[in-house]
Amino acid sequence: MNKISGNEQHPLFRQVCEYMTARIDRGEWRVHDKLPSVRLLAEELRIHRLTVFKAYQRLKEDGKVYVKDKSGYYVSPAAAPNGCGEEETALGYRMCNRLSDIQRMPVKYQFSQALIDPNLLPNLYLSDYVKEVFDRYPKVMGTYSGVEGDNELREFLSGHFRVSRLLQAEPEELLITSGAQQAINLIASIMLMPMDCVLVERPTYGVALDIFRQRGARLLTVDITPGGYDLEEIEKLMEQYRPRLFYINPTQHNPTGYTVPVWQRKRLVELAERYRCLIVEDDPFRDMYFAAEPPPPIFSYDTEGWVVYLGSFSKYVAPGLRICAVICRFPLMDKLIAAKFMADNGTPLLNQKIFLHYFTSPRLQGHLAKLRIALQVHKEIAERELAGTGCRWTAPQGGLNLWVNLPEHIPPETLFRKSMERSIAFVPGEICDPLGEMKSWIRLSYSFTPEDVLREGMGKLAELMRNL
Amino acid sequence: MNKISGNEQHPLFRQVCEYMTARIDRGEWRVHDKLPSVRLLAEELRIHRLTVFKAYQRLKEDGKVYVKDKSGYYVSPAAAPNGCGEEETALGYRMCNRLSDIQRMPVKYQFSQALIDPNLLPNLYLSDYVKEVFDRYPKVMGTYSGVEGDNELREFLSGHFRVSRLLQAEPEELLITSGAQQAINLIASIMLMPMDCVLVERPTYGVALDIFRQRGARLLTVDITPGGYDLEEIEKLMEQYRPRLFYINPTQHNPTGYTVPVWQRKRLVELAERYRCLIVEDDPFRDMYFAAEPPPPIFSYDTEGWVVYLGSFSKYVAPGLRICAVICRFPLMDKLIAAKFMADNGTPLLNQKIFLHYFTSPRLQGHLAKLRIALQVHKEIAERELAGTGCRWTAPQGGLNLWVNLPEHIPPETLFRKSMERSIAFVPGEICDPLGEMKSWIRLSYSFTPEDVLREGMGKLAELMRNL
Structure with missing residues (x-):
């Protein structure tokens, strides 16, 4: 079932409440200031007046606004900045904070991190490459990179993506x-x-x-099932709501591991163009496949500039370097560069040069091949241990996670609590759900712990499940 | 003379034009959509209706909107996204682009870069520290930093700022x-x-x-003169316009070199508190003084949390690392961390560790002392060469620039063109001016070129000036 998130768990009027609370918190109005009228706010947000009315009623009930002169709404002292408004603005962080809280728990069996075991990464060799970078560019620390990134790196990646991912993109x-x-x-x-x-x-x-919510966006959701997307539903949502973006992770999807087939990729490009909806294709797991190489990115089927491609290397080359290549057409690229300029004036040159010299080495390809085998072995260990627990999942063809449906007799909260007691961490499904439901699902990352720890921990988790 | 920039060069109605063009460009309204009424927009922006009316008239003249049904304004096809709107959104980048265009010209005498000559930076030693970082933290590349930054670095800097800058701030x-x-x-x-x-x-x-403009802010300006700020004028502006921020570089100011005295620092804190205006204290040049150490930061006089302090080390430790410490109190810090989380999930750990290990070394202190002397020598070379040209400037007590007032007989554009012909680059004054005036001023950075090149280039510039 596809839903607009404004309908169920998080109704539209409540989003209006949050939006207004955030604006009050920003100091746009001070205590006892008059707020926009219902009609005015409805026009501004392009929503129905009754929704705004309902939102104001709720804000009144919560003591954040008060009514005066019959029709006017005013900021009440309780809603002053540094008061209750805080929670809304910091919401994004707090939500993720919950995830990062879980991830930072000093547990023995860390299955909540969709990262690769640092022992599987080529850390020991990297210092050689760093040394080499300093020999080749002795002044690398004394130099800013260009806003758009190091030219040498962009030229290399342009060629690399052309060959390995069938992406036609100029360095610019x-x-x-x-x-x-x-x-x-x-x-x-x-x-x-x-x-x-x-x-x-x-x-x-x-x-x-969280990023989209922080910008005040309304989220529309499309389900991923083992059968893939319902494209008719997507078209209906695009037609009805005209979303500005479709954020999608079509290859070895996090958390499900699903890969969108070629025919759907082509169709998605058509829909994006027809409804002027920019596809944001996040593709960090592509190189972590187990059997066949995945199909080319959605970007490769686009001719009209309605796809922006995010090729991140953080996951398997070096998370500490934080290198991602964004690919899109002009004029969108102009705007992105302007935003990047404002954001930090360019990614540090050192990180780009280290990445380039490591990534272009033959050693990396060997590393990648070994990494794929290691991840598959990890996946199989996890699956073997979980067999017979009543859990269901679709065996992923790549990626770092099992997306597991718990049997009905296991209460998710109890499982989480008792797992933590046994030093086992995983991600509760609702954190991955825009609607905050999916409580009967959990994400188990098999990539972060060494094999023996993984086997032991999954075994303990399976035992716990059987006893619940 | 202090001015609100909405009054002269860049009148308020024009800002409204730009604001509306940017929103149209963002696709908030499409071609033939009805725009908000004059009254509605005036309320939304809290400005006078006549200003909005004037803005709509101008947009109409420019063919961006058209009038229908007597009273309604509609988006005209010429204003469609990817059309003329581009210019507004990319404005910030283009403006800076002009500066970075100048800075990237392959000139021999590069006086437009407020950076330190890479030969004066300790590049050769840095690779040793990098090696050391890898020995101590072999998995540094495989690890994300926390959002707020590396704990070891924050603890060190908290202590360092306490001792060297009299800033009382906990690592948190x-x-x-x-x-x-x-x-x-x-x-x-x-x-x-x-x-x-x-x-x-x-x-x-x-x-x-450019960053403030990009957020749609209105800029109020306060002049820096050799006598400092007019604090009464600042108070008047704060009282009248209630600015949200005061962005200030009070120590070895870029470009003038001016340092705000202690009594004014104290008074600024009082004003910030009274008018609830957050002072953003940018302090990248503090350690580059020539004689006496500058007074403690404004932050050190604040007890109520109305100052946020930016301690950047890019300028003189390693520009390539991009390390800055932001200091402020809660709850503002909560919001900043949330924003940083959304922005990039934390600065790369590698950069933080390299910085820490280099910064804590005795070698750095030696480097700093030598750097100060070298910069003073550079400054004196520049001043000596410019003597007798009719230019006037206040000798800076630190920093990287001379802020030079051209004599009346030198036409600034001609000087710029003829300088470029002679492979000499500098920054025209209007780029540093929020009002885009100050054409008879130029910024000459004496820090970026080696001594002999500096002497030669400043000599050529002086000769050119004498001949104009």
Whole structure:
């Protein structure tokens, strides 16, 4: 079932409440200031007056606004900045904070991190490359990079993507960002105004949701099932709500592991063009496939500039470097560069040079091949241990996670609590769900712990499940 | 003379034009959509209806909107996204682009870069520290930093600032950002809504202006003269316009070199508190003094949390690392961390660790002492060569620039063109001026070229001036 998130868990009037609370918190109005009238706010947000009326009623009930002169709404002292408004503005962080709280718990069996075991990464060799970078560019620390990224790196990646991913992009169509998260944030900053609609997968990467929410966006969701997307539903949502963006992770999807087939990729490009909805294609897991190489990115089927591609290397080359290549066409690229300029004036040159010299080495390809085998072995260990627990999942063809449906007799909260007691951490499904439901699902990352720890921990988790 | 920039060069109605063009460009309205009424927009922006009316008239004259049904304004096809709107959105980048265009010209005498000659930076030693970092933290590349920054670095800097700058701040009150520019952008993103007022110095750092403009802010200016600020004028502006921020570079100011005296620092804190205006204290040049150490930061006089301090190290430790420490109190820090989380999920750990290990070394202190002497020598060379040209400037007590007033007989544009012909680059004064005036001033950075090149280039510039 596809839903507009404004209908159920998080009704539209409540979003209006949050939006107004955030504006009050920003100091746009002070205590005892008159707020916009219902009609005026309804026009501004392009929503029905009754929705605004309902929102004001709720704000009144919550003591954040009061009524005077019969018709006017005013900021009440309880809603003053540094008061209750705080919670709304810091909301995004707090939500993720919950995830990062889980991830930072000093547990023995860390299955909540969709990262690769640092022992599987080529850390020991990297210092050699760093040394080499300093020999070749002795002044690398004394130099700023260009806003759009190091030219040598962009030229290399342009060629690399052409060969390995069938992406046709000139170096000028590449922008280097500090990780995919920065890229998503830059795109949101140039594309979204409050109350704009954004289409997202369900489940999906929680932090992207927080970024869109922080911009005041309304989230529309499309379910990912083992059968893939319902494209008719997507078209209906695009037609009805005209979302500005569709944020999608079509290849070895986090958390489900699903890969969108070629025919749907082509169709998505057509829909994007018809409904003028920019597809934001996040693709950090592509190289972590187990059997066949995944199909080319959605970007490769686009001729009209309705796809922006995020090629992040944080996951498997070096998370500490934070290197992502954003690919899109002009004039969008102009705007992205302007936003990147404002954001930090360019990703540090050192990080780009180290990445380039490591990534172009033959050692990396060997590393990648070994990494794929290691991840598959990890996945199989996890699946073997979980067999017979009543859990269901679709075996992923790549990526770092199992997306597991708990049997009905296991209460999710109890499982989480008792797992933590046994030093086992995982991600509760609702964190990946734009609607905050999916409590009967959990995300188990098999990539972060060494094999023996993984086997032991999954075994303990399975035992716990059987005993519940 | 202090001015609100909405009055002269850049009148308020024109800002409204730009604001509306930017919103149209963002796709908030499409071609033939009805725009908000004059009354509605005036209420939204809290400005006079006549100003909005004038803005709509101008947009009509420019063919961006048309009138229908007597009273309604509609988006005309000429104003469609990807059309003329582009220019407005990319404005910030283009403006800076002009500066970075100048800075990237392959000239022999590069006086437009307020950076330190890479030969004066300790590049050769840095690779040793990098090696050491890898020995101590072999997995540094495989690890994300916390959002707020590396704990070890924040603890060290908390102690360092306490001793060297009399700043009392707990490690939790420090956030590590990728350069001061990111910090300014994060602050702007949480503090500013369109049409908010921001107080800035005149002249000042052009890129900060672009960041504030990009958020739709109205700029108020306060002049820096050899006598300092007119505090009564500042109070009047704060009282009348209630600016949200005062962006200030009070120590070895860029471009003038001016340092605000202690009594004015104390008074500024009082004004900030009284008028609830957050002081953004940008302090990248503090350690580059020639004689006496400058007074403690404004932050050190604040007890109520109305100052946020930006301690950047890009200028003289390693520009390539992009390390800046932002210091402020809670709850502002909560919001900044949330914004940083959205922006890039934390500055790369590698950069923080390299910085820490280099900065804590005895070698750095030696480096700093030598650097100060070298900069003073550079300054004196520049001053000696410029003597007798009719130019006037106030000898700076630190920093990287001479802020030079051209004599009346030298036409600034001609000087710029003829300098470029002679492979000499400098920054025209209007780039540093929020009002875009100050054409008879130029910024000459004496820090970027080696001594002999500096002497030769300044000599050629002086000769050119004498012949004009």
